[in-house]
Amino acid sequence: MKPAAFAYHRASSVRDAVDLLGELADDDPKILAGGQSLVAMMNYRMSRPGHLVDITHVPGLAGIRRDGAGLRIGALTTHRAVEKADLGPDFRVLSDAMRWVGHLPIRTRGTVGGSIAHADATAEWCLLAVLLDAAVVCEGPAGRREIPARGFFLGPFTTALDADEVIVEIVFGRPAPRAAVTEYADRRGDFAIVAAGVDLDTGDVVLGGVGTTPVLVEDAGTQDEIADALELRDEPGVPASYRRDLVRTLVGRAREAASRL
Numbered sequence: 563m564k565p566a567a568f569a570y571h572r573a574s575s576v577r578d579a580v581d582l583l584g585e586l587a588d589d590d591p592k593i594l595a596g597g598q599s600l601v602a603m604m605n606y607r608m609s610r611p612g613h614l615v616d617i618t619h620v621p622g623l624a625g626i627r628r629d630g631a632g633l634r635i636g637a638l639t640t641h642r643a644v645e646k647a648d649l650g651p652d653f654r655v656l657s658d659a660m661r662w663v664g665h666l667p668i669r670t671r672g673t674v675g676g677s678i679a680h681a682d683a684t685a686e687w688c689l690l691a692v693l694l695d696a697a698v699v700c701e702g703p704a705g706r707r708e709i710p711a712r713g714f715f716l717g718p719f720t721t722a723l724d725a726d727e728v729i730v731e732i733v734f735g736r737p738a739p740r741a742a743v744t745e746y747a748d749r750r751g752d753f754a755i756v757a758a759g760v761d762l763d764t765g766d767v768v769l770g771g772v773g774t775t776p777v778l779v780e781d782a783g784t785q786d787e788i789a790d791a792l793e794l795r796d797e798p799g800v801p802a803s804y805r806r807d808l809v810r811t812l813v814g815r816a817r818e819a820a821s822r823l
């Protein structure tokens with residue numbers, strides 16, 4: 563499969579990328595990061611951007627650092643880099659969850675910022691950002707702003723990011739030493755049918771695969787109460803009752819795993 567024709571631009575800085583997105587706005591420009599979602603969609607002609615703005619050579623966008631605000635993960639940091647990082651007990655849930663993201667080659671190229679921007683409702687990064695109440699830092703023509711992850715995901719593959727904004731980093735401000743994520747997919751490496759994240763300290767549960775965005779259940783009750791309250795539709799090959807059973811089981815498993823930490 564081949565993508566439709568597009569023009570390629572290599573951004574030298576975040577400001578350069580923002581300027582390019584503005585200048586090319588009439589011809590559907592898209593940021594290119596790891597390419598693990600975008601290029602596949604272009605090859606299937608599900609996405610036909612007129613321009614790709616490659617940010618992979620922008621210095622300073624990859625890396626993990628701590629400061630007074632918490633843990634900062636640069637947008638170009640790969641899933642694999644997080645998987646291999648020693649984030650300590652406060653944020654180990656992030657590195658532990660990476661084993662659920664696709665296969666090794668995907669984790670080696672795919673980026674944290676790309677996952678958050680792509681906003682697949684079953685993506686582990688979207689679930690983690692909501693569970694840990696993270697902030698998405700982005701830069702646009704008017705400068706930088708922080709968008710709370712809990713208000714960032716608006717619908718299927720739709721976010722609060724403006725078309726001329728670039729995600730710069732994700733800030734995890736709240737330690738989550740008793741948080742865990744688990745999920746079920748038919749084959750290892752596939753996107754989850756249902757993913758569940760829990761934080762025993764806040765009582766919050768976040769579910770992937772049960773709605774068009776990650777579903778946050780604050781101060782959640784029992785796993786039966788959580789599962790029974792969900793509005794689920796039958797889908798080809800995945801009846802609502804099956805998905806509900808998965809929620810019940812996975813929330814229980816994630817809580818067990820978190821209680822052992």
Ligand SMILES: Cc1cc2nc3c(=O)[nH]c(=O)nc-3n(C[C@H](O)[C@H](O)[C@H](O)COP(=O)(O)OP(=O)(O)OC[C@H]3O[C@@H](n4cnc5c(N)ncnc54)[C@H](O)[C@@H]3O)c2cc1C
Binds near residue numbers: 593597684752
């Ligand atoms: C076979 C397969 C299995 C996979 N399994 C999983 C899985 O189990 N779980 C999972 O979470 N993901 C999975 N993925 C997707 C993978 O995690 C991607 O890495 C991720 O979705 C997108 O990151 P990327 O860096 O590749 O972004 P790209 O594909 O380059 O971009 C994706 C979208 O985000 C935009 N974008 C990228 N970076 C930025 C930025 N900094 N600012 C603004 N917009 C930006 C792009 O314009 C594009 O619209 C899978 C992919 C494949 C091919």
